[in-house]
Amino acid sequence: MxxxxxxxxxxxxxxxxxxxxxxxxxxxxxxxxxxxxxxxxxxxxxxxxxxxxTNGAVRIADKIQDTMGAMFANPDESSMVFQRDQRKYIEGIDEPDLLIKALRPFANVAAVSQVVTGSVTAESAFKEEVVKLYGIELDDHIAVSDLEHQIIRGDIAAYRVSPLGIMIGSVMAERLRVDPGDSITLKTREQNRRYTIMAIYETGVADIDKERIYTHLGEARSLLKKTTGASFLQVGLIEPNRAPADAFLMEETLAHSATSWQEREKTxxxxxxxxxxxxxxxxxxxxxxxxxxxxxxxxxxxxxxxxxxxxxxxxxxxxxxxxxxxxxxxxxxxxxxxxxxxxxxxxxxxxxxxxxxxxxxxxxxxxxxxxxxxxxxxxxxxxxxxxxxxxxxxxxxxxxxxxxxxxxxxxxx
Amino acid sequence: MSESKGEVVIRCEDLHRFLGEGEGRVHVLRGVTFEAKRGNVYAIVGPSGCGKSTLLYQLGLLDQPDGGKIWLDGELMSNSSDLARTAARNKHLGFVFQFHFLMLEFTALENVMMPLRKAGKMSQAEMEDRARGLLESVGLGDKTHRLGTQLSGGEQQRVAIARALANEPSVILADEPTGNLDQRNSNLVFDLLTKIARENDQAVVLVTHNPEIAKRCDFIRPMRDGEFVQSD
Known part of the structure; x- marks a missing residue:
């Protein structure tokens, strides 16, 4: 010492x-x-x-169309030069399969799920609520979210084999006073269809749990009359922290708006x-x-x-x-x-x-x-x-x- | 500058020291010259404020002179760096003060070991042996593990003597070592100090007010107003 x-x-x-x-x-x-x-x-x-x-690492949505902000004519030749300074966003994705294919070369992309969404009215025996219908391919969506682990009541396996099955959020279930096995009617302007609640999920995000109903992609297309295309692609990443860089690259190469989770949840x-x-x-x-x-x-x-x-x-x-x-x-x-x-x-x-x-x-x-x-x-x-x-x-x-x-x-x- | 080693172990020449600031500035040492040889005991005497303690601190390299030179074991030490003066204190000098200055959180043994630890030349066991031997020589062999607070004034001063001797210094500087003790303890402390110093061929320079103690020294150097007034 x-x-x-x-x-x-x-x-x-x-x-x-x-x-x-x-x-x-x-x-x-x-x-x-x-x-x-x-x-x-x-x-x-x-x-x-x-x-x-819930919402994945990156969301690819609207199609981007460049607009001509200025045009310069070359006096010597007949060609024209365009300057990109503004962008126009066209809602939705026309060719989701092509986009999914184009996403494959991205090394950080783990999985992609195409989603079709639209507003509908859900009617139970007690109440009516305006909700958002999410049409998904279950396995694809499970790969880009924790939906499988968010089920608090009912059975996701039962939903899988039920063509007219739906999964609803816990807050919505409480408002409509429904449980797994109950039926509710989903209404659009053109049609009404009756679905069975197969599972109730809880993400903890109140905005999701009160308004999101999951159903099979084909069923959503039929009900919402959106036979082609997708509302957005939800992308799961191997390293989610790299989402901003990947989103930027995706936007540049795919000509669709791509938003990282950091940008979405910035606040x-x-x-x-x-x-x-x-x-x-x-x-x-x-x-x-x-x-x-x-x-x-x-x-x-x-x-x-x-x-x-x-x-x-x-x-x-x-x-x-x-x-x-x-x-x-x-x-x-x-x-x-x-x-x-x-x-x-x-x-x-x-x-x-x-x-x-x-x-x-x-x-x-x-x-x-x-x-x-x-x-x-x-x-x-x-x-x-x-x-x-x-x-x-x-x-x-x-x-x-x-x-x-x-x-x-x-x-x- | 360096002088050859010889019998003289400490020497100062034309030493000046001022204390205080501005109008309160006092010329405490006025060109003092002094030397001490091995095996001798020197008493510096004089009235309070004549500069004898200041001279002792100058000789002990605890203070920087304003003028003059100090040699310790032939080496010029005045105006040397703090590090050099500190090393010289550890190697060549031992101090005994009027108020003992034991470190009260430490035992007598640990107090004596303190300079040995700093020198770092001995193992723990060797240091303990040496410290114990020194405490025995001052009659405190049975109180080695007592804290400073558990020792009487006389005992504390004897521990301070043992501590001053720990590194076998060439010079022991004592500032009124008996000033705080009764007659019996004064004699005991003085006898011990001078006996051990003579045995080890060390010079002892002590400042005292006690004429009986001064008379028993080999040399008496009276001071007045910052100067020696007569020489033996």
Whole structure:
């Protein structure tokens, strides 16, 4: 054990209460930092998982038609040059199969599902609701969503073999007061058809659960009178984080609008980011207080230990040794504080992840959602280290600069 | 500049030191010249404020002179870097102060081991053996594991002597080492200090107000107004 470390350890015991105060602040600062980051990023990740599991990573929809914003004539030749500066979007996809084929070369594309949508009126024995009918090929859609795992009542296998079967959202089922096995009528201007509810799903996204009805693609085409084409293609990606780049490439090569999940959910993602940053700033106040407490404690120790510092210097301890002795003290408290803080964060995160809380609206969960990430711990420890060590440098340098002659003269005379 | 090694272990020449600022600035040392040889005990005496402690701190390289030169073991140390002066203190000098200056969170043994740890020349066991031996030589062999707070004033001063001797310095500088002790302890501490220093051929320079103690030294150097007023 180095003499400086040994002296630092003993000096620490001289100010137990003050050091315990600094230690508590570090423990709380690190622990709460980890917990808040774990919960905010946990909800953010869960939200992302939910939107990927419902609307997919990329949605390809309207056809793009370039318009001629300006036209330049070449006086020497008869050819013309067109400048693209505006785009016109034509609703829907005319040739979904061709587009799906064109998507195959994209290495990041995992699966594609074509969807036909349209508004219909759903009528149960109790109520009527205007809803959105989604015509899907079940297997294709399962490959680009979590629909299979979102079934809360009924049976998706029964839906598969039932030509007039439908799946409805949990909020809609509640409003229409229907259960699996019940029948409802879907009405358009031209026709009314009766369907059997085979399954009820819950995505947790209220807007989806209250208005989306899934049926077989052929049945939707027939009811909505859309015999060809598709409303949009839902694309599943192997690496969803690369969606913006893929969407841009798809739009450029396929001449159809392609929207990544990051673009679609930009507002919510910004909200989560802001929450994460604000909670980190709020909790960092604890580590700031820890830094101030450490500054205060070390400043007190320097004042009380001037004679000890002078005697150490008279024995041959250098200014750097004295600086180290005080930085060691901060380092020891910081080390213990961050270890205990990480343990507090770990156990707190675990406890919170088991707290029952029913949340629906933008996702559905029965407990607090947390994210387990080493970066939360690294960020917390780094924040505490920077604040505490910065606060410790001033008193430590003051101690190192004490002139032993001045101290001893002041005491002796 | 360096001088050849010899019997003289510490020497200062035309030493000046001012203390205070502005109108309160005082010329504390006015061209003091002094030397100490191995195996001898020197007493610097004089009224309070005459500059004797200031001279001791200058000789102990705890303070920078405003003028003049200091040689330690033949090496010019005045105006040398803080690092060089600090290293010289560890190697060549031992200090005993009036108020003991023990580190109270440490035991007597650990206090004596403190300069040895800094020197870093011995193993832990060797350091413990040496510190224990020194504490035995000052009569505290049975109190090695007592904290500073658990020792009397006389005992604390004896621990301070043992600590000053730990690195076998060439010079021991003592600032009123008996000033805070009763007569019995004063004699005990003085006898110990001078006995061990003579045995080890070390020079002892002590500042004292006690005429009895001064009389028992080999040389007495009286100071007045920042100067030596007579020489032995």
């Amino acid at each position: 180095s003499p400086n470390f040994l002296i630092a350890l003993r000096f620490l015991t001289a100010k137990k209460r003050a050091m315990l105060m600094s230690l508590s602040c570090i423990v709380l600062g690190v622990g709460l930092f980890v917990i808040t980051q774990a919960t905010t990023s946990g909800f953010e990740k869960f939200f992302i998982r939910t939107i990927l599991g 919510w993602l910004e909200v989560f980011r802001a929450l994460r940053i604000s909670s980190a700033i709020t909790v960092s106040v604890f580590t700031l207080i820890a830094g101030l407490a450490m500054f205060n404690t070390l400043a007190m120790i320097v004042m009380e230990k001037t004679k000890d510092i002078a005697i150490l210097r008279s024995m041959g301890y250098t200014q750097d040794d004295v600086l180290q002795i005080f930085l060691w003290q901060a380092g020891i408290v910081l080390f213990i504080g961050t270890i205990l803080g990480c343990l507090l964060g770990l156990s707190g995160t675990y406890v919170i992840s088991n707290v029952p809380v029913r949340i629906t609206g933008i996702f559905a969960t029965d407990t607090f959602i947390v994210a387990w990430s080493g970066w939360h711990y690294i960020s917390a420890v780094l924040t505490a280290t920077i604040m505490v060590m910065l606060a410790s440098i001033v008193p430590a340098r003051r101690a190192a600069r004490l002139e032993p002659g001045d101290v001893i003269r002041g005491t002796a005379q």
